[in-house]
């Protein structure tokens with residue numbers, strides 16, 4: 023615990039979390055195609071550079087034509103997406119999934135590189151493919167997010183196109199997707215409402231806070247999904263309560279400071295909620311493994327004991343039979359020798375009595 027006499031500790035605690043963290047915070051940037059992920063990463067990288075906090079940037083999109091920001095690791099340097107498509111006769115999505123899977127097999131090297139930079143890097147940013155499900159519902163996506171989550175403070179940044187989300191149905195679809203990603207990845211989560219230079223995200227905040235305002239918007243929307251959106255909004259109430267939302271413009275940089283503050287809060291959440299939960303799950307897994315080993319050991323011991331018992335029964339049965347056999351034999355031999363002895367004694371007596379006195 024920090025005390026007044028402990029200035030070093032106090033200074034550490036007074037520092038923002040990002041500054042006193044030993045390891046870089048990993049931001050996994052996800053979002054629907056066209057939501058502005060790449061522009062967001064570009065803007066974030068530029069602003070962090072200006073703050074003299076150059077991030078470590080990793081591009082995980084094997085199919086992008088060009089990366090408009092300084093990138094430290096690029097999946098395209100490791101995997102040739104077009105060649106993968108050709109070699110395995112795959113379509114574009116299959117090609118991206120397979121490229122990402124191939125890259126995931128080398129992810130330990132990415133981890134080593136990030137760890138090497140941990141001294142002077144506070145943030146590592148992962149830009150992901152536009153086909154969001156390629157990352158969120160693939161084995162490689164799970165491997166990457168779970169590995170990062172286990173080793174570094176990791177935050178999912180879900181980018182939403184605010185302009186398109188003015189439609190209650192599109193907004194609801196986006197929220198449902200965000201909810202499903204949160205459920206799948208179980209990492210601290212920030213929703214970035216992008217493109218606020220075009221449309222303010224206030225309407226979305228109001229919809230999330232006040233169900234009746236969302237209902238009014240749904241009333242105005244005559245689409246056949248409106249009823250569904252209304253009932254889903256009630257269902258998502260709990261999700262809205264806990265989720266962090268930040269308005270951002272990837273073009274102007276508006277919302278940058280709020281975003282950094284949200285990342286700080288997410289790191290606290292990572293430390294106080296994710297890590298204990300992660301450790302608890304690891305402990306449960308270890309306990310389950312130990313229990314399973316004990317169960318297998320007991321079963322083996324039980325089977326072994328049964329086997330030994332069965333064998334010893336058959337051996338003792340065999341011995342008993344043999345003993346009986348031996349006893350009979352001994353008896354028979356004994357009886358025979360005793361009979362012989364008596365016969366000899368009789369003969370001796372007879373010869374004695376036949377001798378003339």
Ligand SMILES: Nc1nc2c(ncn2[C@@H]2O[C@H](COP(=O)(O)OP(=O)(O)OP(=O)(O)O)[C@@H](O)[C@H]2O)c(=O)[nH]1
Pocket residue numbers: 053054055056057058059060061062151152153216217218219220270271272273274
């Ligand atoms: N006005 C405005 N336009 C933006 C903003 N962010 C992105 N855009 C534009 O939105 C379009 C899509 O942006 P990208 O950054 O390519 O989106 P993405 O999510 O990376 O797209 P994919 O690579 O297909 O997944 C581009 O034309 C950007 O210029 C923003 O904050 N404001």
